[in-house]
Amino acid sequence: MPSPSAHVKKYLIVVDKNYHDLKVPKHLEIKKEFFHITECFLTVQGEEVDGGTNSTSIIKKIGKNDSFIYSHELRYVRNNEKIQKKRQITAREYIELLEMKDVSRIIVRKIR
Numbered sequence: 001m002p003s004p005s006a007h008v009k010k011y012l013i014v015v016d017k018n019y020h021d022l023k024v025p026k027h028l029e030i031k032k033e034f035f036h037i038t039e040c041f042l043t044v045q046g047e048e049v050d051g052g053t054n055s056t057s058i059i060k061k062i063g064k065n066d067s068f069i070y071s072h073e074l075r076y077v078r079n080n081e082k083i084q085k086k087r088q089i090t091a092r093e094y095i096e097l098l099e100m101k102d103v104s105r106i107i108v109r110k111i112r
Contacts, residue, residue, distance in 0.1 A: 037062050039108040042100045059089070059097050070094040 042057040055076040061068050070093070073086045089097070101107070 033064065035062055035064050035112045037108075037110040037112055039110070040098060041102045041105040042097060043102045059094055061094060072097060 038061040040059050042059060044055045044057050055074065058073045058075075060071045060073065062071070063069060068091070070089045070091055071086055072089045072093070073084065075082065075084050077083070
């Protein structure tokens with residue numbers, strides 16, 4: 001069922017992408033994990049999707065140590081309300097959808 005998108009706050013801890021070491025005092029046992037995220041925008045067939053306009057379709061690959069999960073996200077506006085549909089997909093679906101990437105946009109790579 002479509003629902004309004006939620007607001008999420010994220011904090012940037014590391015600015016330099018080549019330097020991942022966080023200087024944390026040794027007496028504080030803070031676990032650090034780094035996840036690699038790849039976001040690819042897809043071309044949307046037609047201007048209207050599921051009753052909404054201004055559609056954006058994104059596939060994401062998130063993981064670490066050669067273990068990833070994949071998702072497909074569709075964002076659009078319907079009745080002045082932002083709708084976001086997200087579902088987990090298989091690696092095979094990810095590869096198939098990757099062939100529909102929007103060549104006018106870059107692939108976004110993040111480390112979180």
